[in-house]
Structure formats: structure tokens, C-alpha cells
Amino acid sequence: MSSEKSKYIVSAEWVERQLGAPGFRVVDASWYLPAQNRNGAAEYSAGHVPGAVFFDQDVVTDRTSPLPHTVPSPEFFAAEVGKLGISESDTIVVYDGPGIFSAPRAWWLFRLMGAKNVYVMDGGLDGWKREGRPLQTDLPEPAPADFHANFNPYAVTSFEEMRGIVTTGSRQIADARSAGRFTAKEAEPRAGLRSGHMPGARNLPVGLLSTDGRFKDLASLKQAIEDAGIDLSRPVVTSCGSGVTAAIITLALHSLGHEDNTLYDGSWAEWGGRTDTPVVTGEA
Structure with a gap:
């Protein structure tokens, strides 16, 4: 590899x-x-x-x-x-x-x-x-x-499913946003959103998965994912600001043969924009 x-x-x-x-x-x-x-x-x-x-x-x-x-x-x-x-x-x-x-x-x-x-x-x-x-x-x-x-509806995670995942830990959560946004040291680019991350989420900034616009090789992708604390033998749900860059992690997972993953389509635009969702700040 x-x-x-x-x-x-x-x-x-x-x-x-x-x-x-x-x-x-x-x-x-x-x-x-x-x-x-x-x-x-x-x-x-x-x-x-x-x-x-x-x-x-x-x-x-x-x-x-x-x-x-x-x-x-x-x-x-x-x-x-x-x-x-x-x-x-x-x-x-x-x-x-x-x-x-x-x-x-x-x-x-x-x-x-x-x-x-x-x-x-x-x-x-x-x-x-x-x-x-x-x-x-x-x-x-x-x-x-x-x-x-x-x-394929099973590849998309809804808000209610995401709430259940956060509560039970049934899937690992891979958050593609920058470390600053994840920890709440930086404000969200969209107005009205709280800063921070979902309880239990792991941060995998997508900039770590490519160099100069080129996707890294499989060994480097695997290393980046594991360094973020994500176990490739377990299910994963990917998330980001609004569901776009989460797909970069999804691409990396499928590239490594990891098929048991979904994408939280609402992502932080939904979770961080509500008042009834738990939000954590600081490092994971």
C-alpha cells in the first residue's frame, strides 16, 4: 500500500x-x-x-x-x-x-x-x-x-439518526472541519451557528488528506485516519460544515475498503444551528 x-x-x-x-x-x-x-x-x-x-x-x-x-x-x-x-x-x-x-x-x-x-x-x-x-x-x-x-438511503444519516449516534456511540463521528472550528477557537463561517463539535466526535481536518490538490496515497490516508483516533474496523459517520467536505473523508474511507460509513447531510449547519443539541468545545 x-x-x-x-x-x-x-x-x-x-x-x-x-x-x-x-x-x-x-x-x-x-x-x-x-x-x-x-x-x-x-x-x-x-x-x-x-x-x-x-x-x-x-x-x-x-x-x-x-x-x-x-x-x-x-x-x-x-x-x-x-x-x-x-x-x-x-x-x-x-x-x-x-x-x-x-x-x-x-x-x-x-x-x-x-x-x-x-x-x-x-x-x-x-x-x-x-x-x-x-x-x-x-x-x-x-x-x-x-x-x-x-x-441508497442507508448512506445518508438524518438529524434524528445523528442524535441517536451521539447518544449511544454506535458509530464513530469523523468531523472534517478545521481544528479551530472543531475546538471553538475559531468562529463558524456561517452566522448563527455555535462553535465546537458533537460529543464523541473526532477531528480529521480534510487538509490532511491531500497535498496541492492531489489525494494522498492509501498508506497516508490510513495513517491520517488512525491518527485522528478513528478505528477502521468500526462504523463511521462523516460530518463537516454543511455536508460538502465530509465527502472527502467518505472518499478516503471507501478508498481504503471501508464500506460501513454514512454522511451526515445536515452536518454542523444543522447541529450547530439548533438550540437543543449538545455541543462540546476544546480538544476531543
Whole structure:
């Protein structure tokens, strides 16, 4: 396992070779926090991987939820990605700007909805540009496709389930936020949220899982997870600020063959925004 990479990670070089192949779809899933001062849609319009379609993580969501970019219904997801020309049987490669930030959330969503062949492009669009690979500014007009969703509800943890997990300790909780936010030394970027973490949670800042936008090798991922106090032989639920970067830990777990994991979709936006949930500050 010394330098072996995740089977879900593909190189920009490989992606470039596949461009235009039948059933090969590239998806720009760039999404940013306000503090990053980047706009995914604007950057996509300015230049993207040739043939890539833009997957808006603030649009393909549950419109009835007050929380940001929550999991949409399978029917809505299927309709929206069908408009993008994507079928569940396609080979789907997702990327974001920096490399390993918002793309894993889209990777998780496509898999959650039944797509099997879904990958994340290492290095992101930033790396693609640095390497001088071709860019397209025209907006593609893909032929509509039928995406037949096969939703896996067991991969998503609800608020009530999360409350039970915190009470019983039935699953380990891996929190992807920064150490400062986890310990409450830093304020949350979203207004109205308490700082701190769920009782029993372990902190695994996702910056530890990649270097310069490239996912670390399996041995390094395993070390980072174990160093956070997470036992890979036990069930895990991942969480973060709003359900996006939690998927980076989910990607790492699946890369290591850990299948008994779920993602808490409401994450801290939900837990920290309520007044009836226990919150702990300081180190875990």
C-alpha cells in the first residue's frame, strides 16, 4: 500500500486521453465557501476541461430544506443530470478548482444515486491549467440523457439518526472541519451557528488528506485516519460544515475498503444551528 493511490482517483493525463470517448462524461462540480473568494460558475465559463458540464451544488439540491445543498430527491437529481447528458451507466469524472474540495461531494452524490463508474480528477482544474492542458470556453450543449436513479438511503444519516449516534456511540463521528472550528477557537463561517463539535466526535481536518490538490496515497490516508483516533474496523459517520467536505473523508474511507460509513447531510449547519443539541468545545 506504500504509494498506491485510491481506485477512485484518476489523473489529468488519463482524463485528457479519454476526452470525446463514448459514454465518457466530465463534470465540473466546483463550489466554494465565501471566504475563498472564488465563483465556480464564473470560473467554469472562463475555461473548463473540454466537454465538461457544470454541476451546480446549490441548485441540484432539496429545495424544500432550509439547509444548504442537501441531498435532492432521486427524481430531481435524475432530471437535472439527465439535462447535462449524463446517464447512470456512463463513466463520470468530477473535478473542482483546487483538486480535492467539492468534487468528492459530487462523486458521493452520483454514487448515492446509483452511478457505479464515478471518479475524481486529481489536481483539479488548477492543476490542469498549470500543466497547460486544453481549455474550452464555449458552453457545451449535450444531448439529454436518461439517468435511472437507484438511491441508497442507508448512506445518508438524518438529524434524528445523528442524535441517536451521539447518544449511544454506535458509530464513530469523523468531523472534517478545521481544528479551530472543531475546538471553538475559531468562529463558524456561517452566522448563527455555535462553535465546537458533537460529543464523541473526532477531528480529521480534510487538509490532511491531500497535498496541492492531489489525494494522498492509501498508506497516508490510513495513517491520517488512525491518527485522528478513528478505528477502521468500526462504523463511521462523516460530518463537516454543511455536508460538502465530509465527502472527502467518505472518499478516503471507501478508498481504503471501508464500506460501513454514512454522511451526515445536515452536518454542523444543522447541529450547530439548533438550540437543543449538545455541543462540546476544546480538544476531543
